[in-house]
Structure formats: C-alpha cells, structure tokens
Amino acid sequence: MAFALSDERIKEFAEILSRYPNKMAACIPVLHLCQEANDNWVSDEVTEYVAEKLELSAAHVKGVATFYSLFNREKPGKHQVWVCRTLSCALRGSEGIISHCEKRLGIKMGDTTPDGKITLRTAECLAACGTAPAMQVNKEYHENLTPESVDAVLDKLLAD
Amino acid sequence: MLKRTDYLTKNYGKPDGWTLAAYEAGGGYRGVRKALMMSPGAVVEETKKAHIRGRGGAGFDCGMKWSFMPKPSDKPHYLVVNADEGEPGTFKDRTIMEQNPHALIEGCIIGCYAMGAHTCYIYVRDELHLSKERLWAAIEEAKAKGYLGQRPFGKTYEVNIFVHTGAGAYICGEETALLNSLEGKRGQPRLKPPFPAQSGAFGMPTTVNNVETLAIVPTVFQLGGDAFSKLSALHHLNDGGTRLFGVSGHVKKPGVYECAVGLTLRELIFDLGGGVLDDRPLLGVVPGGSSCPVHLPDEIVNIPGERFEAYNGKCILDIPLGVDTFRGAGSMLGTCCAIVMSDAVDPVLALQNLMHFYRDESCGQCTPCREGCGWLERVVNKIVAGEGTMAELDQFHEIATNITGSTICAFGDGAAQPALAFIRRYRKNFEDYINNGAATQTRSLSL
Ligand SMILES: Cc1cc2nc3c(=O)[nH]c(=O)nc-3n(C[C@H](O)[C@H](O)[C@H](O)COP(=O)(O)O)c2cc1C
Numbered sequence: 001m002a003f004a005l006s007d008e009r010i011k012e013f014a015e016i017l018s019r020y021p022n023k024m025a026a027c028i029p030v031l032h033l034c035q036e037a038n039d040n041w042v043s044d045e046v047t048e049y050v051a052e053k054l055e056l057s058a059a060h061v062k063g064v065a066t067f068y069s070l071f072n073r074e075k076p077g078k079h080q081v082w083v084c085r086t087l088s089c090a091l092r093g094s095e096g097i098i099s100h101c102e103k104r105l106g107i108k109m110g111d112t113t114p115d116g117k118i119t120l121r122t123a124e125c126l127a128a129c130g131t132a133p134a135m136q137v138n139k140e141y142h143e144n145l146t147p148e149s150v151d152a153v154l155d156k157l158l159a160d
Numbered sequence: 161m162l163k164r165t166d167y168l169t170k171n172y173g174k175p176d177g178w179t180l181a182a183y184e185a186g187g188g189y190r191g192v193r194k195a196l197m198m199s200p201g202a203v204v205e206e207t208k209k210a211h212i213r214g215r216g217g218a219g220f221d222c223g224m225k226w227s228f229m230p231k232p233s234d235k236p237h238y239l240v241v242n243a244d245e246g247e248p249g250t251f252k253d254r255t256i257m258e259q260n261p262h263a264l265i266e267g268c269i270i271g272c273y274a275m276g277a278h279t280c281y282i283y284v285r286d287e288l289h290l291s292k293e294r295l296w297a298a299i300e301e302a303k304a305k306g307y308l309g310q311r312p313f314g315k316t317y318e319v320n321i322f323v324h325t326g327a328g329a330y331i332c333g334e335e336t337a338l339l340n341s342l343e344g345k346r347g348q349p350r351l352k353p354p355f356p357a358q359s360g361a362f363g364m365p366t367t368v369n370n371v372e373t374l375a376i377v378p379t380v381f382q383l384g385g386d387a388f389s390k391l392s393a394l395h396h397l398n399d400g401g402t403r404l405f406g407v408s409g410h411v412k413k414p415g416v417y418e419c420a421v422g423l424t425l426r427e428l429i430f431d432l433g434g435g436v437l438d439d440r441p442l443l444g445v446v447p448g449g450s451s452c453p454v455h456l457p458d459e460i461v462n463i464p465g466e467r468f469e470a471y472n473g474k475c476i477l478d479i480p481l482g483v484d485t486f487r488g489a490g491s492m493l494g495t496c497c498a499i500v501m502s503d504a505v506d507p508v509l510a511l512q513n514l515m516h517f518y519r520d521e522s523c524g525q526c527t528p529c530r531e532g533c534g535w536l537e538r539v540v541n542k543i544v545a546g547e548g549t550m551a552e553l554d555q556f557h558e559i560a561t562n563i564t565g566s567t568i569c570a571f572g573d574g575a576a577q578p579a580l581a582f583i584r585r586y587r588k589n590f591e592d593y594i595n596n597g598a599a600t601q602t603r604s605l606s607l
C-alpha cells in the first residue's frame with residue numbers, strides 16, 4: 001500500500017515547511033516524520049512520497065536517506081538499542097557491555113531478535129563520554145551502564 | 161591556573177534549572193537587554209574585546225568572525241548554531257542544551273542582532289532528543305515572554321529561532337557539511353572559498369558558531385568584553401574568559417567543569433577529575449577530542465616565539481590549555497574535552513578503536529580520506545591480529561601523511577593526526593605486536 005501521512009502528521013509537516021525558505025530544507029525533518037509514521041523505516045514508498053510532497057526528485061531523497069545512518073532502509077525491531085563503542089566508552093568497559101547485550105539477547109550487533117522486539121547496534125560517540133559507558137534506547141539515553149542496569153532496560157523492552 | 165566559575169553552569173543539576181524562571185533568577189536575559197541598546201556594530205566590537213575563541217574546535221575568534229559578515233542588504237542573513245557535537249570525547253554542548261538552554265537562546269538573539277540575521281537555525285544531532293526538547297521548550301517560553309518574535313524586548317528587530325535536526329553523521333559537524341545538511345542535502349563539505357559569510361545557508365551570508373561559543377556571549381554583555389576576557393590567564397594571548405572543560409576515560413570524577421581559561425591538563429585530570437582510576441600511572445592524554453594528537457605525561461614543550469617563553473621547558477600537563485599554547489606546542493586544543501588513559505590501556509587497541517571511527521564516518525567525497533581511512537584501519541587491524549609487518553607500520557605512517565592537507569575539509573587531518581601521534585609515541589607497542597605476535601599482548605582498553 002502506498003505510504004501517506006495521517007491528517008495530524010500533515011499538520012506537523014506544514015509547520016516544518018514554514019521554518020525554511022524552500023521545500024528542500026525540510027527533507028531531513030520530513031524523512032524523520034515519515035520514518036516514525038512507518039514503523040521506523042524509510043521504504044521506497046516513503047522516499048517517493050517525500051519527493052512528491054517536497055517537489056524533489058526521488059533520486060535526491062533516496063540519496064539523502066542513504067547518506068545518514070539513522071534512516072533505516074529496512075524495518076528494525078520494535079525497539080532500537082545503540083551501544084556506544086567509541087574510545088571514552090571503550091575505556092570504561094563498553095566492550096563488556098556489548099558482549100553482555102549480545103549474550104543476553106542471543107544476537108550479534110546489527111541484528112534483530114527473532115521476535116522482532118529489539119534491534120541491537122553499536123553507535124559512535126553519543127556525546128555522553130563523561131558518563132560512559134552509554135547507550136541510546138529509542139529516544140532515551142542510559143549512562144554509567146553496568147551489566148545489571150543493562151539487564152533491567154532490556155527486560156523492560158522484551159516485556160513490552 | 162585553576163579558577164572555577166559558574167556563568168553557564170550555575171543551574172546545572174537543579175530541579176527545573178533549565179526553565180526561563182530559573183535562568184532569569186540567576187541573572188539571565190540581562191546581557192541581551194544591554195546589547196539591544198547598542199548599535200549592531202558596537203555589539204560586534206564588544207564581542208571582539210571578549211576574545212572568545214571558537215569552542216567548536218578551530219579556536220577562531222568569535223567577534224572577528226562576526227565582523228566578516230557583510231553589511232545588511234536585501235539578502236537575508238543567517239546565524240546557524242553547530243550543535244552536532246560528535247567529536248569523540250566531547251560532551252559539553254549537550255550539557256548546555258539540556259541544563260541551560262536559555263543561555264544559548266539569549267546568545268542567539270545577540271548574535272542575530274549583531275550580524276543582521278533574523279533567522280537562526282540550531283542544528284542538533286538527532287540522537288540528542290532531550291536537548292531538542294529543551295531547546296524547543298525554551299524557544300516557546302521566550303516567545304511567550306516576548307523575548308523572541310517580532311519585537312524581542314520591545315525592540316523592532318525580528319528574531320526567530322528554529323531547531324533543525326541531523327540524522328546521524330559525524331561529518332555534519334563540519335560547518336559546510338552542516339550547511340548542506342540544513343539545506344536538505346547529503347552532508348558533504350563544500351569547497352572554501354566562498355566562505356559561509358559570503359555564501360552560506362541557502363547561498364546567503366551565514367555565520368556558523370558552536371553552542372558554547374554563543375552561550376557564553378550573554379555573560380560578555382553582563383560583565384563587559386574586556387572584563388570577561390581578563391578572567392582568563394591567557395588574556396595576553398587574546399584567548400579570553402571562561403570555558404567548559406571536559407574530562408573522560410580513566411579518571412575518578414569524569415565530567416564537565418567550568419573554569420577560567422588557563423587551566424592545565426594536570427589540574428583537569430588530578431584536581432577536577434580526582435586523579436587516575438585506581439591511582440595508576442598515566443599512559444597518555446588526548447587534550448581536546450579524538451582528532452587531537454595524544455601526549456605522553458612527561459612531554460616537554462618548546463613553543464617558538466617570545467610570547468610563549470614562560471611556558472618553555474615545562475611539561476605539557478603544566479601549560480595553560482589555550483588555543484595558541486597548544487597549537488604552538490604541536491598539539492591542538494580542539495574542544496577542550498580530554499580523554500585520559502591509564503597504563504592499563506593498550507595504545508594499539510586505542511588507535512584501532514579510533515581508526516574504526518574515522519573509517520566509518522568519512523563521507524567518501526575525497527579519495528585520500530575515503531581510501532586512506534579504510535586503509536589505516538585495515539593496517540592497524542592486521543597489526544592487532546599479529547599479522548602486521550614493519551614495512552606496513554612505515555606504510556601506515558605514509559598513508560596518514562598523505563591524507564594530511566589533501567582533502568576538502570579537516571576531517572582527513574583529524575583522522576591522520578591521532579594516527580601519526582599514536583605511532584610516534586607508542587611505536588614500541590606497535591613493534592611488539594609485529595615482532596612477538598598478538599598472543600603475547602595481555603592488555604586491554606578498560607580496567
Ligand atoms: C570533521 C569535523 C567535525 C566537526 N564537528 C564539530 C561539532 O560537532 N561541533 C562544532 O561546534 N564544531 C565542529 N567542527 C568545527 C566546525 O567546522 C566549525 O569550525 C565550528 O562550528 C565553528 O564554530 P566556532 O567558531 O564557534 O567554534 C567540526 C569540524 C570538522 C572538520
């Protein structure tokens with residue numbers, strides 16, 4: 001089925017457009033808006049829809065969607081988890097946190113649990129180096145991680 | 161010189177410390193009132209006196225940058241805030257946006273007025289959802305009070321601020337990549353010239369400033385530019401005022417500390433950071449984000465030029481953290497957020513960690529960077545696996561040298577700098593991997 005924004009989100013779309021002197025500038029915020037409305041991924045239907053709404057070529061929108069790592073080109077799990085792997089976190093034990101997550105969920109970094117609940121990935125520096133190790137879960141940060149605190153977070157996600 | 165201040169941080173950690181009420185109770189929105197009584201040109205001059213060196217990493221003087229903007233014409237001017245904070249080891253701007261967003265909003269109003277801009281975009285990396293939320297809330301609060309919009313503080317000078325978001329790309333912290341991204345394009349850096357002041361956002365005159373650079377501007381107008389600059393121990397080097405210092409890695413109390421400019425690394429690590437974890441010896445420290453060279457704890461500096469005589473013969477840990485002091489010492493101040501490594505760290509693994517980052521984040525536009533960063537990571541991976549050769553170690557040096565200076569933006573140099581610094585300072589560790597194999601290496605990255 002072709003992708004389209006709901007009436008409520010169309011209002012948000014119009015508000016986004018009003019911030020910029022041209023339509024192209026709304027490309028990234030509108031892709032975010034559509035991604036959220038499409039189970040957190042940007043399908044070809046989504047890029048075509050955005051191209052039409054913003055009067056851009058489909059190639060332009062696809063080029064943008066593939067450049068940025070936070071646009072998913074495949075449907076991720078219901079919850080997305082990113083564990084920071086960069087130096088300050090690594091110095092505070094992120095390698096242990098990464099292997100703990102992999103073991104706990106029975107999947108490797110980059111994979112989704114078979115029940116579709118969680119997609120597990122690494123992140124590059126999340127600007128939380130002073131409270132390392134850190135991870136992002138959907139839109140929230142969790143910092144000063146320990147295996148126990150990670151378990152508490154993952155348990156909640158798995159139960160949801 | 162260790163002198164703590166709290167111009168930006170006084171409300172950190174307080175309940176509702178990020179609200180307009182808390183900000184005003186602490187003296188907020190007074191600087192902008194003063195600035196709006198002055199002419200825009202006088203605002204730029206006052207900012208110059210403050211000697212705020214850009215807090216985004218390059219250390220360019222803020223008032224000077226503002227003065228490069230052309231005179232107002234029928235073209236719109238833009239102020240764009242760089243809130244992409246992605247340089248590994250850097251975590252200071254996020255604290256401002258989450259805990260003191262009104263300081264940034266106030267700084268943006270002053271900046272817009274000074275430069276003839278009526279529209280300001282704050283480009284926040286997507287991951288920082290709480291920052292975006294707090295900024296939008298601050299904008300709404302300021303609008304409701306009449307501080308933003310058509311007549312801020314009753315002055316006929318319209319200012320509107322919008323939060324814009326990225327989508328996960330370190331390169332968008334580079335100011336021209338950021339402008340492309342703001343315009344709805346792939347975040348690839350542009351050739352300079354033209355500089356943003358001539359042709360920036362949407363082809364119009366634009367200034368890009370870091371979050372912290374703008375957030376400290378209101379303080380300049382409260383204290384006066386000269387008085388602000390003189391808070392710094394490096395006022396005589398035109399490196400003025402106060403700034404946020406971060407410290408992460410193997411210290412007991414990692415965090416963000418606000419101090420007068422002139423703090424030393426030793427003070428940052430041992431006095432503010434509480435010393436090295438488990439009281440272990442220091443292996444090395446990266447002064448200001450991962451693109452800076454790493455330093456040994458006993459390096460002696462020798463900075464050319466009379467102005468720096470007082471610092472010569474001193475240990476790198478004991479010279480004031482300043483843009484020119486560190487540049488002169490062959491280092492870089494960067495974002496002023498230090499990464500500390502104890503002797504438990506295997507420097508070969510630390511470099512491997514960083515080379516992965518740069519390979520992953522190269523935007524792919526320039527061949528030396530795209531191919532070079534991949535190559536650097538492959539060589540260091542081979543060395544870590546115990547399969548490297550001495551010839552490859554020399555080749556590693558050559559690749560990094562060849563990237564330096566041969567790309568459109570400074571990303572390439574930012575990748576080459578740590579590469580060269582690590583193999584120069586820890587060459588023996590790399591040779592050990594090559595000569596004795598990986599199996600003999602027992603150290604790791606964490607304690
Ligand atoms: C690869 C790269 C990444 C950068 N990332 C950031 C960043 O995340 N935040 C920032 O403020 N400046 C960053 N910069 C520096 C900006 O290009 C620019 O110098 C800065 O935003 C100017 O603001 P300032 O003069 O207030 O420091 C980066 C530069 C490069 C080359």
Ligand code: FES
Pocket residue numbers: 084085086087088089090124125126127128129132134248249250
């Ligand atoms: S290195 Fe993990 S948040 Fe910066």
